[in-house]
Amino acid sequence: MTYDLVVAGARVVTPSGTVERNVLVKDGLVAGLSSAVPECGRLVRADGLVAVPGMIDPHMHYGVYSPVDEAARTESRVAAAGGTTTMMRMLRLGVPFEEGLPAQLEAASRSHLVDYAVHASVFDEGQIAGMGFCAKMGVTSFKIYMNLGGEVGHVYMDQPPGHGELVGARVEVSPGIVEGVVERAASLGCPVLVHAEDYEACGCGMKEARGRGLDGLGAWSESRPPDSEAKAIRQVCAAARRHGCAIYVVHVGSRLALEQVRRERALGTEIRAETCPHYLALTHEGRGGYLAKVMPPIRTRADSESAWGAVRDGTIDAVGTDHVANRLSLKDGSDVWESLAGFPGSGTMAPLLLHHGVNAGRITIEDFARLTSGAAARIFGLAGKGRIEEGADADIVLLDLRTERRVEAGMFGGYSDYDVYEGQVLRGWPAVTISRGEVVSEGLDVHASPGRGRLVLRLRGS
Numbered sequence: 001m002t003y004d005l006v007v008a009g010a011r012v013v014t015p016s017g018t019v020e021r022n023v024l025v026k027d028g029l030v031a032g033l034s035s036a037v038p039e040c041g042r043l044v045r046a047d048g049l050v051a052v053p054g055m056i057d058p059h060m061h062y063g064v065y066s067p068v069d070e071a072a073r074t075e076s077r078v079a080a081a082g083g084t085t086t087m088m089r090m091l092r093l094g095v096p097f098e099e100g101l102p103a104q105l106e107a108a109s110r111s112h113l114v115d116y117a118v119h120a121s122v123f124d125e126g127q128i129a130g131m132g133f134c135a136k137m138g139v140t141s142f143k144i145y146m147n148l149g150g151e152v153g154h155v156y157m158d159q160p161p162g163h164g165e166l167v168g169a170r171v172e173v174s175p176g177i178v179e180g181v182v183e184r185a186a187s188l189g190c191p192v193l194v195h196a197e198d199y200e201a202c203g204c205g206m207k208e209a210r211g212r213g214l215d216g217l218g219a220w221s222e223s224r225p226p227d228s229e230a231k232a233i234r235q236v237c238a239a240a241r242r243h244g245c246a247i248y249v250v251h252v253g254s255r256l257a258l259e260q261v262r263r264e265r266a267l268g269t270e271i272r273a274e275t276c277p278h279y280l281a282l283t284h285e286g287r288g289g290y291l292a293k294v295m296p297p298i299r300t301r302a303d304s305e306s307a308w309g310a311v312r313d314g315t316i317d318a319v320g321t322d323h324v325a326n327r328l329s330l331k332d333g334s335d336v337w338e339s340l341a342g343f344p345g346s347g348t349m350a351p352l353l354l355h356h357g358v359n360a361g362r363i364t365i366e367d368f369a370r371l372t373s374g375a376a377a378r379i380f381g382l383a384g385k386g387r388i389e390e391g392a393d394a395d396i397v398l399l400d401l402r403t404e405r406r407v408e409a410g411m412f413g414g415y416s417d418y419d420v421y422e423g424q425v426l427r428g429w430p431a432v433t434i435s436r437g438e439v440v441s442e443g444l445d446v447h448a449s450p451g452r453g454r455l456v457l458r459l460r461g462s
């Protein structure tokens, strides 16, 4: 038999351990692992590299600041260069799903370079009624924003395809909406992703800090304190236990929130937690400017260390980037309050986790694989994804743990014109990204065409 592609010479991280084998690929799937190099259409020499499953980013925002028909092209380019072969988009619509979702999915199907899946945010009763429609369209996970309501209820929705202008809205994710989403998701057998910050606490905290004339990322953190995260986690988990719903708390990075996750798990809640590279790599202590403004805020060094601890002890299941494809012109305001929250992070996920994690001895390469692909594939039921073994999709990223490179704005070819990590020299980068058996990126050189990426089939998660 002639194989389409063989990856030879790498150490390969598989579900049953790390082995020195060649990966054989046929028809986009892993056909087997072998110590031989059989005849093949393309041989990828990977001596000295580590092969891990193509990364799955469970948390990306694109389609907000540019419409998805453009954003999927630019941001899936970043993803491919960064080693991500499955992008999970946080869709936010200001209209009923029946009205807005089909056009979003149609535009997405023409525009991605790598595979993708969608989480649907739910903001009101009408959208709760449309959750069944989403599930029929292959969107089988839902997101709630407990930070949005009252005086802090403003949000930018995703633009309709081909649009080109920001779509602002006011929403009220009240306790009743939270309960309704959790109940409906449970009945559909779908997990709920939770942005866990209590909007009343955040609204008050921000007003107070602003009134006192405070500024900077430290003030931003103080105004949205970790106990507002813990409070929201407590509230949603009580609802989850009532209805038997699986919860996935996104972007947890503070000690208090992590302790709350452990407590809820001990109470029997089916709860998973995600952190982001910025909670592991950044603190507000000694950091000037407003670029790293994000919700929830980056915290202290002690919080960051507890996030690393949670990554190691399994409190954290997955790492997602919370990638936001925005630009400096909107981002940077006159003070922290006027600056836009969120920043790009897809391109730097692997190097940050390799530099600060694997190469610093904080996590193993097997942890890296679990955190960046295996867990998300299981939790969100991504068929064929998250593992290198016979029969799985041949989504593979070859990592060079020794290469050093300086982060530069725009280096990944995305929509954003700045990078929070600009100037940092990181050790450990993706060398080659393979998506369903096709080499889509070598170094930062991406060669794949829009439309090749597919909506990933979703099974029930576990």
Ligand SMILES: [Zn+2]
Binding pocket: 059, 061, 090, 322
């Ligand atoms: Zn987010």
